[in-house]
Each structure stands twice: as structure tokens, then as C-alpha cells.
Amino acid sequence: MKKNSQPDYKRIYSDIIDQKFPHKKAECEALLGKTILSAMDILELNKRIFNTKDHEIKKMNQKLRSYHTSDILRILNYQKNHSMSNSCVAQHFGLSKNTIAKWKKLFKQ
Incomplete structure (x- = not known):
């Protein structure tokens, strides 16, 4: 099971x-x-x-939040489509700008 x-x-x-x-x-x-x-x-x-x-x-x-790869890619695509900086996206989704930067490095966006 x-x-x-x-x-x-x-x-x-x-x-x-x-x-x-x-x-x-x-x-x-x-x-x-x-x-x-x-x-x-x-x-x-x-x-x-x-x-x-x-x-x-x-x-x-x-x-305590955790994000799946699909959620991370969705957030990064949102950033790309709306031409937003890391700090703007972080503020919009309630994340750290360092988290956004780390995700961008991991997923090469």
C-alpha cells in the first residue's frame, strides 16, 4: 500500500x-x-x-509552506510574463526575494 x-x-x-x-x-x-x-x-x-x-x-x-516544482515554475512564469523584479514577485506571493533568486538559479529562468 x-x-x-x-x-x-x-x-x-x-x-x-x-x-x-x-x-x-x-x-x-x-x-x-x-x-x-x-x-x-x-x-x-x-x-x-x-x-x-x-x-x-x-x-x-x-x-511551514512548501512548494512543488510545478508551483515554483508557475511563480517564475508569472514573474517572466509580468516583467517583475524578484522583490516585487516576493512581495506579491509572500515569499523572500532570496527564495525567488534561489529558485531562478535552480531552474535557470
Whole structure:
């Protein structure tokens, strides 16, 4: 039996919506309909369900966040498409500018 390396966020958020916030089910249906939830999707679900502001999300659990390669490439593509500096992207996504620089070196973007 293969063990999952991360929690089943789809199930967790579905249960939260069903039990505590049934009026927000339609708003979150598109994100929960995806087969795989990225880190960005999970942050968006948090924002929609709990009505947290962007600056609150960025401060919450910053040290405990982890990103998959696909999430990192998505952030770096966002930077490239919007012609943003490392510090602007870092501020937008609530990261360190050093993290962005490290990712750029790792993925040669």
C-alpha cells in the first residue's frame, strides 16, 4: 500500500465547507473540482473560505509552506510574463526575494 506524502486537501476542504460553510460551496466548487490541488489553489481556498486578506495569508505559517516544482515554475512564469523584479514577485506571493533568486538559479529562468 502506497503512502501519500501530503494530506488529502480536497477531502479536508470539502468537509470544512460541508460542515461549517455550506453557503460557500458554489464559490469553491471550481477549485475543488481539480484532480490535483497546487499550493496556490490551497491558498486560494483558504482565502475564499475563511475570508482572509492577502497580507494575513502571507504572514500565516510562512515558514511551514512548501512548494512543488510545478508551483515554483508557475511563480517564475508569472514573474517572466509580468516583467517583475524578484522583490516585487516576493512581495506579491509572500515569499523572500532570496527564495525567488534561489529558485531562478535552480531552474535557470
